[in-house]
Amino acid sequence: MKKYLGLVAALLLPFSGFAGHHEESEPAIQYVLTQGIKADNAPASASAAAKFLQSGVLGKRGVGMGLYGLNASSGNGATMAIDYYYPNGASLPPADVQTVSPPHVAFFDEMRELGNETVYSTIMSTVVEVAPQSTIGVNKVFYLYYLTVTDPAGYVAEWKKLMKAMTKEGMAPTSYGLREIVAGGENGETHMIWMGYPSMQVLMELYHESNNSDLAADFRTKAASMRTLSRTAIASQLALDTAQMFD
Numbered sequence: 001m002k003k004y005l006g007l008v009a010a011l012l013l014p015f016s017g018f019a020g021h022h023e024e025s026e027p028a029i030q031y032v033l034t035q036g037i038k039a040d041n042a043p044a045s046a047s048a049a050a051k052f053l054q055s056g057v058l059g060k061r062g063v064g065m066g067l068y069g070l071n072a073s074s075g076n077g078a079t080m081a082i083d084y085y086y087p088n089g090a091s092l093p094p095a096d097v098q099t100v101s102p103p104h105v106a107f108f109d110e111m112r113e114l115g116n117e118t119v120y121s122t123i124m125s126t127v128v129e130v131a132p133q134s135t136i137g138v139n140k141v142f143y144l145y146y147l148t149v150t151d152p153a154g155y156v157a158e159w160k161k162l163m164k165a166m167t168k169e170g171m172a173p174t175s176y177g178l179r180e181i182v183a184g185g186e187n188g189e190t191h192m193i194w195m196g197y198p199s200m201q202v203l204m205e206l207y208h209e210s211n212n213s214d215l216a217a218d219f220r221t222k223a224a225s226m227r228t229l230s231r232t233a234i235a236s237q238l239a240l241d242t243a244q245m246f247d
Helices: 001-012 044-052 100-111 150-167 198-211 214-223
Strands: 030-038 064-072 080-086 117-130 141-149 175-183 189-196 227-241
Touching: 030 064, 044 080, 044 100, 044 227, 064 198, 117 150, 117 189, 141 150, 141 198, 150 175, 150 189, 150 214, 198 214
Parallel strands: none
Antiparallel strands: 030 080, 030 117, 064 080, 064 227, 117 175, 141 189, 141 227, 175 189
16 A cells, blocks of 8 residues: 555656666567546546556556656647556457456546546557666656657667667666557657656756767768657656566
8 A cells, every 4th residue: 555655645746667677688568558648637647546556457467557747748638648568468458358347447437537538549569678677766757759660670770779879978868668659659650769767857968968969960860761750758757566577
């Protein structure tokens, strides 16, 4: 109980990751389902999410869940997002889970009673994920890049080189990943990049340093023919339960 109350208490603070493995190893998260929510009552929405997590219905399948506030976003009107983290295909939800699972039904009913509206839903597959154990509970602010990629293999190869070089120069975030959009992307988007930081201040400092670097300029030149950046967003982690996915 204290665990989930602590997660909800994060909403009382100003809007400000995951655990450890290296990109060459099998990622703990294979699939991510993101639901963008238009919500006017963030504390009540977080409380509803905490009750859902307490039910243990996700943990039984080894599924994690995160609740995020969207500090900066565009277009679709979402103010919050819920991520469901699946370790493999077997953990994906049954087709009728939203109607036959009492905890799911109760959660969605409560969200509707709060007047929350789901404005988008996207399922993604992990391509790259670098998220050391030390970033759990530390990286709570995430910069998100949504892309339309015409040469996935070429783009991923160049992006990996960029992140390796930026890590060497101390300009990379301490956690980051690249996901392929399987279904539900907007405006023809095919991929999403996430980068994790401990605070907005660190995000902005590294953003300016890396964006103005020769490394970034060279990468933009190489990637220009392979991808189009369609939108960006900044999200703050309000609640997270990883269902021991990384233990």
